[in-house]
Amino acid sequence: MAFLSVQKVSKRFATLAAADAVDLEVPQGAFFALLGPSGCGKTTLLRMIAGFAEPDEGIITIDGAVMNGVPANKRPTNMVFQNYAIFPHLNVFDNVAYGLRKEGLGRQALRARVEAMLGTVRLEGLDGRRSDELSGGQRQRVALARALVRRPKLLLLDEPLGALDKRLREAMQVELRGLQKSLGITFLLVTHDQEEALSMADQVAVMSGGRILQIASPRALYERPNCREVADFIGEINFFHATVKSVEGETVTANAGVLGLLSIPKPNFGFGFALGDHILLALRPERITLEGGTVAGEITAASFLGERSHYQVRIAGRGEPVFVAASGPAPPGAVMLGWNPADMIALPFGA
Amino acid sequence: MKALRAYAALYLAFLYLPVLLLPLFSFNASHFIAFPLSGFTLQWYRELFADVAMLHAFGNSLEVGAVTALLSTVLGLMAARAVTRYRLKGAGAVLGFISLPLFIPDIVLGLSLLLLLGAVDFPLSLAAVVLGHVSLCLPFALTVLIARMQGFDRNLEEASADLGEGPWMTFWRLTFPLMLPGIAAALLLTFITSFDEFLLAYFLSGTEATLPVYIWGQLRFPERLPMVLALGALILLASVVVVILAEWTRNLGVSKKSVGA
Ligand SMILES: Nc1ncnc2c1ncn2[C@@H]1O[C@H](COP(=O)(O)OP(=O)(O)OP(=O)(O)O)[C@@H](O)[C@H]1O
Ligand SMILES: [Mg+2]
Numbered sequence: 001m002a003f004l005s006v007q008k009v010s011k012r013f014a015t016l017a018a019a020d021a022v023d024l025e026v027p028q029g030a031f032f033a034l035l036g037p038s039g040c041g042k043t044t045l046l047r048m049i050a051g052f053a054e055p056d057e058g059i060i061t062i063d064g065a066v067m068n069g070v071p072a073n074k075r076p077t078n079m080v081f082q083n084y085a086i087f088p089h090l091n092v093f094d095n096v097a098y099g100l101r102k103e104g105l106g107r108q109a110l111r112a113r114v115e116a117m118l119g120t121v122r123l124e125g126l127d128g129r130r131s132d133e134l135s136g137g138q139r140q141r142v143a144l145a146r147a148l149v150r151r152p153k154l155l156l157l158d159e160p161l162g163a164l165d166k167r168l169r170e171a172m173q174v175e176l177r178g179l180q181k182s183l184g185i186t187f188l189l190v191t192h193d194q195e196e197a198l199s200m201a202d203q204v205a206v207m208s209g210g211r212i213l214q215i216a217s218p219r220a221l222y223e224r225p226n227c228r229e230v231a232d233f234i235g236e237i238n239f240f241h242a243t244v245k246s247v248e249g250e251t252v253t254a255n256a257g258v259l260g261l262l263s264i265p266k267p268n269f270g271f272g273f274a275l276g277d278h279i280l281l282a283l284r285p286e287r288i289t290l291e292g293g294t295v296a297g298e299i300t301a302a303s304f305l306g307e308r309s310h311y312q313v314r315i316a317g318r319g320e321p322v323f324v325a326a327s328g329p330a331p332p333g334a335v336m337l338g339w340n341p342a343d344m345i346a347l348p349f350g351a
Numbered sequence: 352m353k354a355l356r357a358y359a360a361l362y363l364a365f366l367y368l369p370v371l372l373l374p375l376f377s378f379n380a381s382h383f384i385a386f387p388l389s390g391f392t393l394q395w396y397r398e399l400f401a402d403v404a405m406l407h408a409f410g411n412s413l414e415v416g417a418v419t420a421l422l423s424t425v426l427g428l429m430a431a432r433a434v435t436r437y438r439l440k441g442a443g444a445v446l447g448f449i450s451l452p453l454f455i456p457d458i459v460l461g462l463s464l465l466l467l468l469g470a471v472d473f474p475l476s477l478a479a480v481v482l483g484h485v486s487l488c489l490p491f492a493l494t495v496l497i498a499r500m501q502g503f504d505r506n507l508e509e510a511s512a513d514l515g516e517g518p519w520m521t522f523w524r525l526t527f528p529l530m531l532p533g534i535a536a537a538l539l540l541t542f543i544t545s546f547d548e549f550l551l552a553y554f555l556s557g558t559e560a561t562l563p564v565y566i567w568g569q570l571r572f573p574e575r576l577p578m579v580l581a582l583g584a585l586i587l588l589a590s591v592v593v594v595i596l597a598e599w600t601r602n603l604g605v606s607k608k609s610v611g612a
Binding site for chain 1 (some may be wrong): 503504506507509510511512513514515516517520524525528529
């Protein structure tokens, strides 16, 4: 059994299902991210794992032990709160030492343990500061140190980088990732930032409306989303309507209207389908070329983003623009959009 | 502008002049409370400290005040916690009811308590006074404590639980220290309110007098008046000290950012 196992867990607030039959398996030592838009129930799920809320239905186990009914102070988890929740009446040292009372360490041992932890999160020398004398990034580290010093089996992080500016956030992403690898503690990170989830985690669960839509590695999520919502949430993507025309061996031929007939490898279909079925074909902007293709179009908007530029291209017979990401300058005049049909992701329509 | 300043001066004079007469006449070497002053004496203070009945009443007042302060602060703390931590149904109505004694005339409150205690055969005693005073003081304690508690983030208590502490240790290591200025202010405020209170004490104290009740009794004897003034002067001094202390503790830490930010 997985290290953390969430089985058919539901939680309702009045009529709203904040968690709806959630299943989750997190292996030991993993860096697991829970990704979803605001209000989809991420915090609710994390709070049930930490023990601040009880599920209405379902079972949560950690390391084989059932957690339902176990109070938060008896669970082998620690949490980094979204607002950090640093104790305002204690200094940095006492904040980090707070959770070590039960270990009954002597003065020396306690000091050594706390100092070592402060070193790990690079907070040496700030022992005596209070929370209102720290920067956002330092507070985040105190919250992290306070949780990690207890050597939890599972560390829960609720949007720990949300309050930091972009530069610091990116630096902390690398640091957190390194820390997790070196300590070997299982991390469960909640975020609504897909880049953060993809860049840090081994496994990502995409959540929406209290449900888990897909659990996969970052690459698989990007390349093989299992539904329109996941494809849409993970990065920019173009959708084209199509119908299944024929299947020959490993190749499926689909009629994609303005794009014409497309031959798509059968493995790109992650679901069962029949001839004549209405499907969606999804294509990432960077998988489209502006030249040498077969579909004529006209650039209506362009934005230069350094190594890459984003274009909106209008093609005949399609209301919304096609998004294209390309390196190098755009060719003058009309463009001919091209792609490799093997890059087309087939998705069920209306799922 | 000038008128305003004159008004302020007049107002302060009206407020404090009578109060200042108290200490003045307490050092006056005459039984008669009248100008001109006839000379300086400490005789009334000596008499005061020799008066066993007065000292006994003073002890009663301290006792009632201390128990009242403790009870209303503890009850206030629990109520403040309930109101600020949980989304209780009807919390507003309950709070309104708790605050009602603020708006009921003391004489009505006293009479109804008298009737109630009579009906349940509760003897008139200092314990009865404490009951009356707690119902009077609870709203004060509650107001101070709720204000203090609303300022702090409930994630802090969850963080404490997350770090392995149960409800009691969380209260002791986190909630109590953060609430301490509020608790101290509530204790002082309710103590002073109880210590000063006359009407309920008069109705409910039975044979044991509190200090205000004792003073009231002494006013029948004109020759005791200077001694009462001396007592009044001392109480005045103590009250000023306590109020300053209460204000000081209430603001403690608040100026250093809001709690739990
Ligand atoms: N105590 C509560 N009472 C009622 N509704 C709640 C409560 N807690 C959360 N909700 C609702 O449950 C839903 C999920 O909330 P949750 O906090 O889990 O979202 P989230 O995914 O963490 O969002 P965010 O990214 O904004 O933090 C929201 O619609 C929220 O309004
Ligand atoms: Mg949240």
